[in-house]
Amino acid sequence: SLFKIVPMFSNMNSRSLIQASRASIICSIILISLVNSSRCLLIHRKPYVHRRQTAFSHILRRHASESDGTHEDNNEGLSEPLEDSRRSFVKNGFITLTTAAFTGGSLFVSEAGARGLVRFPCKDQPLLNTYHFMRAGSSLLEVEDVWSTNPLFLTNREAALSEKGEDEVRRACNLLKNMGVTPTIVRYSLAASSIDTANIVGEEFNIGRDRLVPEFNYMDPRAIGGWDFSPKNATEEAVWAMDFDEAGPSGRGGRPPPNEDGTPSEALADQVVRLTNLMSVLETLYSGDEIILVFPDGTGPALLSCLIGGIPLYRVHELNFQSGEIRQNVDYNSVNAIATDLPSPYYSEILQRGRQELMQLRENPDEERNVKDLKFEEERAVAEAQRKERQELEEREARQNEFERRQKLEEERRIKEDQRKERQIQAQEREIERKRMRENEDNSTSDISGGAVGGGILLLAVSSVLANSKQSAVIDTDDNRDENGTLSNATIPETNSADIDEVEVSLSDVAKADTDSVELDQPITMEQNETAKVFELA
Structure with missing residues (x-):
């Protein structure tokens, strides 16, 4: 116990040591008093019990003597040991309580409590x-x-x-x-x-x-x-x-x-x-x-x-x-x-x-x-400003997109209008070209018909010349045939080469004139082609 108590005392201050010392003194006094009381009880207990047994046996003997006609009075102080033990216990307890009261301490309750x-x-x-x-x-x-x-x-x-x-x-x-x-x-x-x-x-x-x-x-x-x-x-x-x-x-x-x-x-x-x-x-x-x-x-x-x-x-x-x-x-x-x-x-x-x-x-x-409320209001104001800024940005973007869309539509419309005008111009040019082609066709048709007439006349002239030459040759041949029907050494009259050359020159001029009249910007039509073939044959 000392080994356990000494370290505890070493950690206490002076006031705590005084209180612990006082408590130790009180406990020692209480312990001594209790030991003294217990000692008194133990000292008187055995005689008291022995005398109780003796008294009990005395009662039996007295009862036996009464039955036998004899009387024995032997009390031997039966109550004295009991009174002494009680008196000693009360006396020792009173001494203990008085000592504790004078020391000013508490028996079982600590001062803190x-x-x-x-x-x-x-x-x-x-x-x-x-x-x-x-x-x-x-x-x-x-x-x-x-x-x-x-x-x-x-x-x-x-x-x-x-x-x-x-x-x-x-x-x-x-x-x-x-x-x-x-x-x-x-x-x-x-x-x-x-x-x-x-x-x-x-x-x-x-x-x-x-x-x-x-x-x-x-x-x-x-x-x-x-x-x-x-x-x-x-x-x-x-x-x-x-x-x-x-x-x-x-x-x-x-x-x-x-x-x-x-x-x-x-x-x-x-x-x-x-x-x-x-x-x-x-x-x-x-x-x-x-x-x-x-x-x-x-x-x-x-x-x-x-x-x-x-x-x-x-x-x-x-x-x-x-x-x-x-x-x-x-x-x-x-x-x-x-x-x-x-x-x-x-x-x-x-x-x-x-x-x-x-x-x-x-x-x-x-x-x-309130800082929290002020911060909330500030955040709300910032959020509202950001919302307005985003809204304005979205509106600007929407206006920009609408402007770009309208500009794009206007560009597309202008392009379509230009294309329409170009198609209209092309249609007018084609119409003019068609009119010119019809006029050229009419002119070429008249030229071709005139050339054909001239060619026909030339053909007729050539054919008549050739027929006359052939007729004269036949006549001459008949005149030179002998009696047996054979030809004689008489010469066949020759065709006039000058006449033939003249006919060829006329035909070539006619063909050239027709060809010049047909050479246009437009492709040669089928009628013109046939006319060219006719001239070629001619």
């Missing part, structure tokens, strides 16, 4: 655990300058830890390591950024999952009602100015406007109730532990610090935590060491800007400030 609600400030009643307050790293919404406090949307992954936030958390863990801090419990909000931060802390300090404990609503950030999802930097300054001027020492004043989407509108006092319950639960569940509390915002740990240190709540934002910031060993003395008597110049400038922003917010309550 008997604390109840924690009373602030924690000056006269110190905390049983060592607390390190930490703000989660920058979330994705905070990087985009969006302030989201609606409890329904805290677990959304759009509020998860950003890459910048991861670096901030790891730097804070390295700071704790360098200071020799070894946390045993990590209590974190269910906000997405706090969950991611707690996982990194558990990984850095090798804390088991049974020691990473989620807190469902006590660590939720203060809800800002109608200003939820507004630009974070400007609206946060307005809230700081409102709390400084209107919250008061108890934080009951300075409430943001309500919202229609279910986001609560809370004052600082509303968050104080949750934080009080949180510390009461932690002080009841744990004792002597080093606990890291991971908050999703900077106001929660600052407000709890003010409660512990007794700082007026309207000064809460002077202790505001930055993203990824951690403060170790938060107690009454450390909080009062941080809080100064007068606000810093930088904080005063923030309050001045915040008052101006608060005035604008209250003068224009209907002005849209």
Whole structure:
């Protein structure tokens, strides 16, 4: 048992060692008292039983003696041992209870379980655990300058830890390591950024999952009602100015406007109730532990610090935590060491800007400030502009296509009109050509008929010349035939060659004239061909 107890004592601080020592003394006194009581019972038990048996046997003997006529009175103090044992037990128990009461300890209930609600400030009643307050790293919404406090949307992954936030958390863990801090419990909000931060802390300090404990609503950030999802930097300054001027020492004043989407509108006092319950639960569940509390915002740990240190709540934002910031060993003395008597110049400038922003917010309550809605409207406006641009582009394309279609139709119509005109011209030319051909045919027909008449006359002339020559030759032949019918040496008169040549020349002239009259641009007709053949024969 000593080997198991000594390491446990080595991990305790001085306050825990004092409490453990006091509990050990009380347990030792109780144990001694119980042993003494048991010893008394064991000492008197055997004689008592023996005497009971003796009394029982005495009764039997007395009954036997009465039956025999003899009497024996031997009580031997039968009740005395029983009265002594009871008296000793009551006496020892009274001594034990009196000793425990004077020592001021509890017999079976630990001090943590008997604390109840924690009373602030924690000056006269110190905390049983060592607390390190930490703000989660920058979330994705905070990087985009969006302030989201609606409890329904805290677990959304759009509020998860950003890459910048991861670096901030790891730097804070390295700071704790360098200071020799070894946390045993990590209590974190269910906000997405706090969950991611707690996982990194558990990984850095090798804390088991049974020691990473989620807190469902006590660590939720203060809800800002109608200003939820507004630009974070400007609206946060307005809230700081409102709390400084209107919250008061108890934080009951300075409430943001309500919202229609279910986001609560809370004052600082509303968050104080949750934080009080949180510390009461932690002080009841744990004792002597080093606990890291991971908050999703900077106001929660600052407000709890003010409660512990007794700082007026309207000064809460002077202790505001930055993203990824951690403060170790938060107690009454450390909080009062941080809080100064007068606000810093930088904080005063923030309050001045915040008052101006608060005035604008209250003068224009209907002005849209929700970043999500503004972004939606901007996206809608962009989408509408893109839609109009696409519509105009489509209309331009449609007009261009219609213009090109009409131009194409006009070109086709013009081409068809030109083709029609060309066909008309060709038809007129063909008509003119046909007329000329008919005129040429008429002329050639008249020429051919005239040539044929001339040729016929020539033929008749030639035939008559030849007939005359032949007749004269026959006559001459008959004159020169002798009595036997044979020809004599008389010469046959020859045809006049000059006449024949003259006839040939006339025929060739006629043929040439006919041929010249037939040579036209158009092909030679069948009649002209036959006429040429006739001349050829002639």
